[in-house]
Amino acid sequence: GAGVSQSPRYKVTKRGQDVALRCDPISGHVSLYWYRQALGQGPEFLTYFNYEAQQDKSGLPNDRFSAERPEGSISTLTIQRTEQRDSAMYRCASSLEAGGDNSPLHFGNGTRLTVT
Amino acid sequence: AQTVTQSQPEMSVQEAETVTLSCTYDTSENNYYLFWYKQPPSRQMILVIRQEAYKQQNATENRFSVNFQKAAKSFSLKISDSQLGDTAMYFCAFMKQNNNNDMRFGAGTRLTVKP
Numbered sequence: 567g568a569g570v571s572q573s574p575r576y577k578v579t580k581r582g583q584d585v586a587l588r589c590d591p592i593s594g595h596v597s598l599y600w601y602r603q604a605l606g607q608g609p610e611f612l613t614y615f616n617y618e619a620q621q622d623k624s625g626l627p628n629d630r631f632s633a634e635r636p637e638g639s640i641s642t643l644t645i646q647r648t649e650q651r652d653s654a655m656y657r658c659a660s661s662l663e664a665g666g667d668n669s670p671l672h673f674g675n676g677t678r679l680t681v682t
Numbered sequence: 683a684q685t686v687t688q689s690q691p692e693m694s695v696q697e698a699e700t701v702t703l704s705c706t707y708d709t710s711e712n713n714y715y716l717f718w719y720k721q722p723p724s725r726q727m728i729l730v731i732r733q734e735a736y737k738q739q740n741a742t743e744n745r746f747s748v749n750f751q752k753a754a755k756s757f758s759l760k761i762s763d764s765q766l767g768d769t770a771m772y773f774c775a776f777m778k779q780n781n782n783n784d785m786r787f788g789a790g791t792r793l794t795v796k797p
Contacts, residue, residue: 601727608719608727608728609719609727610727611724611725611726611727614725622725625725655785659787670691670789670791670792671721671771671787671789672789673786675786
């Protein structure tokens with residue numbers, strides 16, 4: 567399809583396991599963003615990329631979280647040694663222009679992560 | 683499936699004036715929530731206002747109010763007495779009731795408040 571695609575749609579994992587969440591942005595979009603949304607909360611910024619370069623990772627909650635976008639297209643958000651508090655909806659968004667200030671965000675449908 | 687449409691990619695308004703951002707949505711659900719979020723340059727998503735579909739009264743938060751037209755599936759945001767700090771991207775979002783935060787976002791409207 568033409569939209570932002572995230573996989574898997576649902577992920578259930580046991581505490582202590584590593585998980586990798588994938589985001590496939592709209593083709594040609596320069597910027598890619600990751601957000602986390604806990605139950606009852608609004609989206610929380612995690613990190614974003616322009617092309618393959620990670621511009622801002624100040625929102626990553628701790629060093630168990632990392633993200634990459636090696637070829638400037640698909641991005642992977644990795645959570646190591648998952649904890650129950652990591653359970654949330656993880657959302658990816660992309661925008662055509664760098665920085666997103668003048669370009670709308672297109673959101674994927676998210677990956678719902680449940681850590682048991 | 684639910685879709686959210688924001689037909690205005692960019693808007694501008696003079697400081698102290700009023701501006702209205704449009705949002706329409708498509709759903710077959712009867713019970714749901716609608717939201718407006720603000721995204722400043724920090725990339726945080728800040729909740730501006732929230733409306734429950736079962737409430738006929740339009741939600742209001744200080745200078746922010748909505749015009750919720752359920753039959754027309756329209757949910758516009760009015761910002762009164764615009765301030766420079768209102769400059770941001772604004773996203774309209776839809777969520778089915780009891781759907782565990784499965785939100786659907788519009789593409790956003792870039793609002794610029796001019797001094």
